[in-house]
Amino acid sequence: MRIGVLGSGNVGGALGKRWAAAGHSVVFASRQPDSADMAALVAAAGENARAATAAEAVAASDVILLATPWPATKGVVEGVTWEGKVLIDATNPLLPGLKGLEFANQTSGGEQVAAWAKGAKIVKAFNTVGYNVMENPEFGGRRATLLYCGDDSAAKSAVRELVEAAGFVAEDAGPLLQARLLEPFALLWITLAMVEGYGREIAFSLLRR
Amino acid sequence: MRIGVLGSGNVGGALGKRWAAAGHSVVFASRQPDSADMAALVAAAGENARAATAAEAVAASDVILLATPWPATKGVVEGVTWEGKVLIDATNPLLPGLKGLEFANQTSGGEQVAAWAKGAKIVKAFNTVGYNVMENPEFGGRRATLLYCGDDSAAKSAVRELVEAAGFVAEDAGPLLQARLLEPFALLWITLAMVEGYGREIAFSLLRR
Incomplete structure (x- = not known):
């Protein structure tokens, strides 16, 4: 495929290099395609890669990876012609300082329960997988991960023990505020299982290295 | 531990049985603790389990699992005395018909980019892990999962190929609307990696059986 990369930073660089190595043709976009930084990126990506302006990169490509910082995204996207192109949106609408998402929910069921x-x-736990996974968290010798969150460390220690007693790998996701992320994570499981055809016998495992 | 279960349905039943089997003392709460359904659940859970009213189950327990359907949750929670108890909130504020979460975000960066x-x-992809995982999606012989979503099936097929070319296990999360779940999932990765001490060398794998 002919792939354009808008936002040639860490994400765009990592993927562009992999795709070029896999034999795809990659154009890294930059306001300064002749800069030393772009020359170094193109050299690292090898013979299938080159640098160009955003307009040139989009015009020359069938598929465009959008990997810009969120504040720059609107201007970059509106500045080029998209008709018929495939756009891979790898951005996240992050607020400064990892404070959350621009379009995030403003509370959670967990915080409501805490108020009641x-x-x-309160510890939020056991909301992110179906009961069938709780009956048996083993998947071919691998245990599903269960994330929990809360503000009281003694309570979290007790719950961690119960997560492990239920057969899961327990992972602390932080304060109760994180229920705003664990509840959408639950809906991801639910929609995959019930709407997208995966069925109920799925679960996530946190990999580490 | 002495564990009370509020909401003795699929989730409460599955966990209560596992904890009773692991040697914990479990009280299943019901408005009708003497019903045949509760007798069957208690029998299945074994000698460490019994049934009682919600007030009795909470009073007799140190840790209480809340596993009620969301519309019943406020009434159940406000109807008992919580002082000093550990409450495990396993509920999700689901809208009827899997239409979403009561406190969900109402749009996403992906939908904004589509408008621009x-x-x-548009395909939302490569937003849920850091660039270091994109450089190498292998974790001790296991490949990280990458979820993507979008409304155009031909575009999704092309992106799936690029996800696989980058070394990930590709999983279709459904329509672009699912960006409302993949962006919070990204923030979960980000907060675990950057705030909660996990570091950047983590990723999720979707298990199936």
Whole structure:
């Protein structure tokens, strides 16, 4: 494929290099295609890669990877002609300082429950997989991961023990605020299982190295 | 531990049985603790389990699993005394018909980009892991999963090929609307990697059986 890369930073560089190595033709876009940085990137990506302006990169490509920082995205996207192109959107609408997403939910069920359960020490857990996975968290010798979050460390220790007693690999996702991420993660499981044809016998495992 | 289960359905039943089998003391709450359904659940859970009202189950327990359907949650939670208890919130604020979450974000970066890139066929992809995972998606012989979503099937086929060329296991998460879930999933990776001490060398793998 002929691939254009808008936003030739860490993400665009990593993927462009892999795709060039796999034999695809890659054009890295830059406001300064003749700069030393772009020359170094093109050299690292090998003979299938070159640098050009954004307009040239899009015009020359069938598939365009968008890997710009969010604040730059609107200007870059509106500045080129897209008709018929495949656009891979790898951006995230991040707020500065990892404070969240520009379009994020503003509360969560977990925070609502905490407001209702006066005096309780709340831990959000066991919401991200179906009951069938709780009955058996083993997938061909691998255990599913269960993420939990909360603000009370003693409560979290107790819950971690119960997550492990249920057969999962327990992973601490941070404060209760993270329920805003674990609940969409639950809906991801639910929609894959129930709508997208994966069926209920799926789960996520956190890989580390 | 002494564990109470509020909402003795599929999730509460599955976990209560596992915890009772692991030697914990489990009280399943029900409005009708003497019903045949509860007798069957208690029998299946074995000698460490019994049934009681919600108030009794909470009073008798140190840790309470909340596994109620969302519309029932507020009433159940506000109806008991929580002081000093650990509450495990396994609920999700689901809208009827899997239509989303009550507190969900109402749009996504992916949908914004689609509005800006007139004529393009958009696929959301490569937003859920860091560039270091894109440089090498292998974790001790296991490949990380990469989820993508979009509304154009030909565009998705091309992107799937590029996801695989980059070394990932490609999984179709459905229509572009699912960007509302893949962007919070990205923030989950980001906060685990950058805030919660996991470091950048993590990724998720979708398990199937």
